[in-house]
Each structure stands twice: as structure tokens, then as C-alpha cells.
Amino acid sequence: MISLMTVLGGLAAAGTFFAIGPERFWANWLVWSLMLLSVGLGALFLVALEHLCDARWSVPLRRTAERVSGLLVPACAALATALFSLKVLYPWARPEAAHIPAIAGKAAWLNIPFFSVRVLACVALWLLSWRVLAGSSAEQDLSCDAALSVRMRRFAPFFMAVMGLTTLVVSFDWVSSLEPEWYSDVMGVYLFAGSFLAGLAAVALAVCHLKGRGRLAELRFDHVYSLGGWLFAFTVFWSYIAFAQYMLMWYADLPEEVFWYAHRGHGAWRWVSLALAVTHFVIPFFALVPRDAKGDLDRLRWVAVLVLGAHFLDLYWLVFPVLGERPLFSWPELGFAAFFIGAALLWVRRSMKQGADMPVGDPFLEEGLAFKL
Amino acid sequence: MAERVFSVLGLFETPDALLAAVPRLKAKALGRLEAYTPYPVHGLEEAMGLRRSPLGGMVMVMGVLGTLTALLFQYWMNAVDYPLVTGGKDPSSWQAFVPIMFEVTVLFATFTAGLGMLLLLNKLPAFWHPFLDSEASKVATRDRFALAVEAEAGLLDAAAVSAALKAAGAASVETIPEPASARLVSINALLGLAAAGAAACVLAGAFMYWGIKLFPTLPPMSHMLAQPRLDAQMPSRFFRDSRGMRTPAEGAVARGGLPYPFDKDDQARGLANPLPRTEEVLRLGKKVFSNNCLICHGPLADGNPILTAAYGGKPANLQSKKFLDYPEGEIYHTIMRGKNAMPRLGDGFTEDERWAVIHYLRALQRAQHAKDSDL
Numbered sequence: 065m066i067s068l069m070t071v072l073g074g075l076a077a078a079g080t081f082f083a084i085g086p087e088r089f090w091a092n093w094l095v096w097s098l099m100l101l102s103v104g105l106g107a108l109f110l111v112a113l114e115h116l117c118d119a120r121w122s123v124p125l126r127r128t129a130e131r132v133s134g135l136l137v138p139a140c141a142a143l144a145t146a147l148f149s150l151k152v153l154y155p156w157a158r159p160e161a162a163h164i165p166a167i168a169g170k171a172a173w174l175n176i177p178f179f180s181v182r183v184l185a186c187v188a189l190w191l192l193s194w195r196v197l198a199g200s201s202a203e204q205d206l207s208c209d210a211a212l213s214v215r216m217r218r219f220a221p222f223f224m225a226v227m228g229l230t231t232l233v234v235s236f237d238w239v240s241s242l243e244p245e246w247y248s249d250v251m252g253v254y255l256f257a258g259s260f261l262a263g264l265a266a267v268a269l270a271v272c273h274l275k276g277r278g279r280l281a282e283l284r285f286d287h288v289y290s291l292g293g294w295l296f297a298f299t300v301f302w303s304y305i306a307f308a309q310y311m312l313m314w315y316a317d318l319p320e321e322v323f324w325y326a327h328r329g330h331g332a333w334r335w336v337s338l339a340l341a342v343t344h345f346v347i348p349f350f351a352l353v354p355r356d357a358k359g360d361l362d363r364l365r366w367v368a369v370l371v372l373g374a375h376f377l378d379l380y381w382l383v384f385p386v387l388g389e390r391p392l393f394s395w396p397e398l399g400f401a402a403f404f405i406g407a408a409l410l411w412v413r414r415s416m417k418q419g420a421d422m423p424v425g426d427p428f429l430e431e432g433l434a435f436k437l
Numbered sequence: 438m439a440e441r442v443f444s445v446l447g448l449f450e451t452p453d454a455l456l457a458a459v460p461r462l463k464a465k466a467l468g469r470l471e472a473y474t475p476y477p478v479h480g481l482e483e484a485m486g487l488r489r490s491p492l493g494g495m496v497m498v499m500g501v502l503g504t505l506t507a508l509l510f511q512y513w514m515n516a517v518d519y520p521l522v523t524g525g526k527d528p529s530s531w532q533a534f535v536p537i538m539f540e541v542t543v544l545f546a547t548f549t550a551g552l553g554m555l556l557l558l559n560k561l562p563a564f565w566h567p568f569l570d571s572e573a574s575k576v577a578t579r580d581r582f583a584l585a586v587e588a589e590a591g592l593l594d595a596a597a598v599s600a601a602l603k604a605a606g607a608a609s610v611e612t613i614p615e616p617a618s619a620r621l622v623s624i625n626a627l628l629g630l631a632a633a634g635a636a637a638c639v640l641a642g643a644f645m646y647w648g649i650k651l652f653p654t655l656p657p658m659s660h661m662l663a664q665p666r667l668d669a670q671m672p673s674r675f676f677r678d679s680r681g682m683r684t685p686a687e688g689a690v691a692r693g694g695l696p697y698p699f700d701k702d703d704q705a706r707g708l709a710n711p712l713p714r715t716e717e718v719l720r721l722g723k724k725v726f727s728n729n730c731l732i733c734h735g736p737l738a739d740g741n742p743i744l745t746a747a748y749g750g751k752p753a754n755l756q757s758k759k760f761l762d763y764p765e766g767e768i769y770h771t772i773m774r775g776k777n778a779m780p781r782l783g784d785g786f787t788e789d790e791r792w793a794v795i796h797y798l799r800a801l802q803r804a805q806h807a808k809d810s811d812l
Contacts, residue, residue: 314532315526
């Protein structure tokens with residue numbers, strides 16, 4: 065079923081390139097590359113956070129997060145491929161840019177060689193982090209070597225720096241520079257918030273799914289509740305950052321800043337922006353605010369799906385306005401969604417079949433299982 | 438009469454022993470269960486079957502109320518009652534309301550959570566509780582875990598309870614008597630509170646005193662009033678005589694006026710009124726006359742002053758024959774230079790005001806000496 069969906073979606077996606085044109089193709093490609101990347105990075109952030117804080121409650125959940133973070137591998141491949149989109153999507157990569165002072169002034173940063181180096185450096189850092197954090201954990205299943213825990217804990221602070229700097233670079237390079245005259249200092253934080261939220265949602269969804277299959281049986285309400293708490297907290301954090309960015313630009317009303325929001329606040333884009341506020345904040349917030357809701361698997365499942373959908377909408381809302389006045393959404397977008405969702409599911413499912421569902425070699429697993437709120 | 442019992446209390450060595458004992462005493466249903474532990478024991482709530490705390494619901498309701506309060510408050514002030522355009526924004530812009538709405542929501546929610554927990558649900562302030570007089574209270578705050586069975590409606594079978602507690606594994610059992618009278622507030626607690634209040638006052642006073650003394654008091658904000666410009670009567674560090682007010686340079690002329698050159702009224706006779714006799718000019722003239730001349734010359738300019746006799750001067754009757762065809766230049770001269778008891782008022786008026794009041798004076802005269810053709 066999933067394979068069929070992936071193949072059909074792939075055909076539609078490839079068809080987009082020839083039937084509609086490279087612009088639409090690369091815009092979709094970029095959105096979905098960022099989607100995979102943010103889910104993978106977000107999940108890996110949860111893993112690293114556990115090591116950093118020496119947390120116990122999340123040890124039984126960690127394997128699920130590590131498996132989801134495996135999406136970083138296809139995400140890196142997709143993002144490296146997206147380097148071909150530069151001349152299509154990014155105004156600064158075109159020769160005309162030299163005549164626009166606002167863009168020409170940024171040429172030291174926004175030029176194709178340096179851009180590519182940054183992308184490859186980020187990719188290398190992500191894959192290294194994933195190798196160390198997820199790889200050591202898998203290794204520990206067999207060896208039960210506590211030294212590996214030490215290694216992961218030593219690496220975690222380094223990963224925090226990697227996460228912060230690379231999301232900043234991704235936000236400036238891949239997102240803001242689509243409209244290179246525009247700038248926002250908080251874009252990196254905004255993308256980080258969305259990324260961690262998406263990672264949490266994906267992990268929550270995977271946990272719900274596995275529990276539905278009778279796996280992760282020892283995971284109790286207390287663990288699920290804590291995960292739901294994270295999801296709830298970062299729903300609010302994302303909204304805070306998103307609104308802060310909007311409000312400052314709205315208030316200052318500087319032409320070189322506000323045009324970005326003006327574009328997204330008019331015509332049909334206005335409704336997309338509104339839908340983003342509702343699906344990314346209002347519904348998840350009220351769905352998760354009651355105490356029991358955060359540990360309720362059924363509730364968590366649909367909220368996680370909603371949050372992932374809202375995160376897609378967020379990326380779409382960031383990228384697609386460069387294609388024109390009207391939001392484009394029809395078969396190419398559906399095809400891309402089918403292809404990337406299908407491929408991601410296949411990828412994660414493959415890792416779900418390998419090894420144990422919990423880090424059985426981790427010395428803290430028992431303590432983690434005994435965790436009580 | 439046997440002493441009434443408030444509760445019977447067993448001490449346990451470990452939290453697990455306490456947890457194990459709870460269901461066994463609950464099953465016996467001898468009285469209300471209460472536990473005293475040095476730190477929160479996981480699972481105790483469920484074991485004791487405590488009701489779900491209503492705090493979450495209270496916080497939710499108050500949080501929503503906070504949001505609405507802030508919204509309505511700001512909307513009323515900014516959009517309805519006193520609309521001020523700032524930054525070119527519509528006074529009812531919702532964007533500007535959101536931060537305050539967020540803050541007030543948090544304020545209401547946290548206050549409800551804190552005060553609701555302490556005052557409503559934890560029944561504070563309570564300065565004393567029968568448990569505090571027990572031996573067990575000394576260790577239950579350190580490393581022992583106490584489980585008490587409290588009397589319900591004053592009834593408790595103390596012997597049965599201690600037997601049950603012992604059977605459930607209590608290391609020791611203690612009976613707490615019902616206090617003779619409800620000691621809600623103890624003298625010690627009151628004294629302590631008073632001492633704490635006094636200490637806080639002293640501390641705050643000392644802080645204020647030394648704080649202000651040692652750290653220069655900076656003006657919290659400088660208004661537009663604070664400017665390098667010199668105001669009247671202000672000293673100046675720039676001029677050697679340190680006076681801020683300077684006499685104008687030789688030959689300087691104030692803006693909007695030329696010096697008046699004539700000393701004799703016949704020199705001024707030839708001046709002509711430059712203003713047209715329009716309604717606007719007469720209105721201005723009326724204003725100047727009512728504010729400046731009327732008090733001496735009377736509302737009809739007939740020399741009947743509103744001033745009392747103590748004034749002493751005899752203002753001219755401007756309705757008299759002499760003044761009906763008095764040259765306007767001479768009236769102007771009187772305004773500029775004054776005459777005997779009539780002060781020189783002209784410096785306080787603009788050129789237009791001087792001539793406008795003359796037009797008005799003429800209109801007053803005409804009104805008193807109207808001809809048939811005026812009707």
C-alpha cells in the first residue's frame with residue numbers, strides 16, 4: 065500500500081517537472097526536504113536533550129526517537145539535491161542579482177560556492193551527530209557498555225551547538241534567502257521551534273502506533289504524558305516566536321521587512337496564514353491543555369498528525385509565496401506529499417524492524433521504566 | 438471522661454512500607470486517612486484515593502477570563518474611550534493587544550494556581566495543627582513516613598486503629614488528643630509574624646535609605662521639558678555674568694512687529710486703519726475689547742467702569758461728542774502709549790488686534806448714535 069502510494073507520488077512529482085516546470089517542482093522538493101530534515105533533527109534533539117540533562121523518563125522512548133531521527137539520512141540527500149534548485153528559486157543566484165543593491169550587498173554570503181559549502185558542512189555535521197547518538201545507542205544494545213552512555217553524554221552539548229548553528233544557517237540560506245531583500249533575526253529560532261515540535265509529533269505518533277501494535281508495552285501513562293507535555297509546551301513556544309516575529313515587523317512597518325508579511329496577509333494567502341494559526345496553535349493548544357489529554361494515546365495520535373500537517377503548512381507558507389500571488393495546491397503537491405510521506409514511512413518502518421524497541425543496553429533503562437510523574 | 442482523640446498515627450520506616458499500609462487501613466474503614474511525609478511520595482495520591490485536584494479547571498477558567506479581561510480592557514481604552522493613533526496604526530489593532538492579553542492570562546492563571554492551592558485547597562493560612570504537637574511531627578519532616586487515621590465526627594476506636602496500624606507494619610504508634618479548644622492562631626505564630634513584619638520593615642527602610650544615599654538618583658526618564666534651551670529666569674554657564682536672560686542687541690526688533698515711532702498723538706493722526714470692516718475683524722475686536730478695555734470703559738464704552746470707585750481714575754466716555762469723529766490714528770496712539778491714568782496696553786496685542794478693537798469701538802459708537810437710515 066505504502067509502496068504503491070510512494071511510486072504513484074514519485075511519478076506525479078517527476079511529472080511536475082516536465083508538465084508544469086522546474087519552479088513548482090523545486091518549491092515542492094524544498095518544502096519536503098525541509099520537512100524530512102526538521103522531523104529528523106527534532107527527533108535527534110530530543111535524544112540529545114536526554115543525554116544533556118541526564119534525563120531518565122525518556123530512556124524507554126529514546127529508541128523510537130532515534131529511529132525517527134534516521135530520517136536525517138534521506139533528508140540530507142534531498143537537501144543536497146536541492147542545490148540544483150538554486151538558480152530556479154533563489155533570486156540571488158541569478159545574474160540579475162548583481163544589479164539589485166539590496167541583494168548585491170549580500171553577495172559575500174549568498175553565492176553558490178559558499179552556499180554549497182555550508183550545505184555540505186551542515187550535512188556532514190548532521191550525519192556525524194546521528195551516527196554518534198543513534199549509532200552508539202544501537203551498539204550499546206549488544207555490548208551493554210556503559211562507556212557508550214558516557215560518549216553520548218559527552219557528545220550531547222556539542223550537538224546542541226550543531227543544532228543551533230545549523231538551523232540558523234538553514235533558516236537564512238534555504239528559507240529567508242528565497243526573498244533575499246528580507247531578513248529576520250528570529251527565523252532560526254522559529255525554524256528550530258517548528259523542527260523540535262515536528263520531531264516530537266513524529267515521535268509521539270510512532271509511540272502511539274507502536275503501542276497500538278502491542279509494542280512498547282512497558283511504557284506507561286507517565287511516559288506518554290511527559291511526551292505530550294513536551295508537545296504542548298512547544299506548541300506554545302512556536303506560537304510565541306511566530307507571533308513575536310510578526311508583531312515586531314507589523315509594528316515597525318519598515319518596507320524592507322513588512323512586505324514579506326504583506327504578501328502573506330493578502331488575498332488567498334491571508335487564509336493560509338489564518339489556517340496556520342489555527343492548526344499550529346489554537347487546535348493543538350486546546351486539545352492538549354487538559355491534564356489527561358497529554359497522556360491519552362488516541363488524542364495524542366490525532367494531535368500529532370495535525371501538528372505534522374501544520375508543520376508542512378508552515379513550510380509551504382514559508383516557501384510557496386515566491387511562486388506568486390496565489391497559493392498553488394493541486395496534483396503536484398499531492399503527488400509530492402504521497403511520495404515523501406510514503407518514502408519516510410518506508411524508511412522509518414525499515415528501522416522499526418531492526419533491533420530492540422527500547423535501548424536495552426542502557427544502564428538507566430530500568431530507572432526510566434520506573435519513572436513516575 | 439476519657440480524652441477525645443483527634444487521630445491515631447503510625448510511623449513507617451520507608452515510603453514503600455507506607456504505601457503498602459495504605460490499602461490495608463483503607464479496607465478497614467476506621468476513619469479518614471491522612472499521610473505526613475517529608476517529601477512527595479509517588480503513588481500515594483492514588484493509593485489514598487484522593488480526589489482529583491480541581492486546580493486545573495480553576496486555572497483554565499481564570500486564564501480565559503484573564504485573556505478576555507485584557508482584550509476588553511484594551512479595546513475599551515484604545516478603540517472606544519480614548520482612541521489614539523500611534524505609529525499610524527488603527528487604535529483597535531488586535532496585534533497590539535496580544536502581548537498584554539498573554540501577560541494577563543499568565544498573571545490570572547498563576548495567581549489562581551498559587552493562591553487557589555494555598556488558600557482554597559490547602560486551607561492556609563493555618564498556624565497550627567494538632568499534628569504539630571505530636572512526637573511524630575519531629576521525624577515525619579525528616580526521614581519517617583507517618584500515616585494517620587483521623588476521627589470522623591469525633592468518633593475513633595483508638596485501640597482498633599493502633600492494632601491495625603501495627604499489623605500493617607508501623608514501627609511505632611502514637612495517639613494525638615483532640616485539642617481542648619480550636620487553637621487556630623498560636624501566640625508564638627503571631628509573635629513570629631509580627632517579628633518578621635518588623636524585620637521586613639527595617640530591612641526595606643535600610644535598603645531605601647542606603648540605596649538612595651549610595652547610588653545617585655537618576656531621573657527615571659527625561660521629558661521633552663528637559664532641553665538644553667534656556668528658559669526665562671534660568672542661569673547660564675555660557676555667559677560670563679551667568680544670566681540666562683539677555684537684553685536684545687541694539688536695534689533688534691521682535692518678530693511680527695516694528696517699534697512704534699511716535700511720541701505725540703497728533704503725529705499719529707494720519708495713521709489709517711489697514712483692516713477691512715468684516716465680521717471676522719469685528720469679532721476679534723470684540724474679544725480684545727471685552728478682555729482688555731471693557732473693565733474701565735464699560736460695555737458700551739460710555740465711561741461707566743465695572744471697576745469700583747476705589748480705582749480713582751476717570752476713564753473717558755468714548756461715546757461723547759469729542760470721540761465720535763476722533764481720528765483713528767489717535768486712538769491707536771492711546772492704545773500704544775497710554776494717556777494719564779490709561780495704561781499703555783498696546784505691547785500685549787498684535788497689530789491686527791489693535792486695529793480690530795478700533796473697528797469694534799467705532800461699531801459701538803455707531804450703535805449708540807444710530808441714524809434712521811441704519812434701520
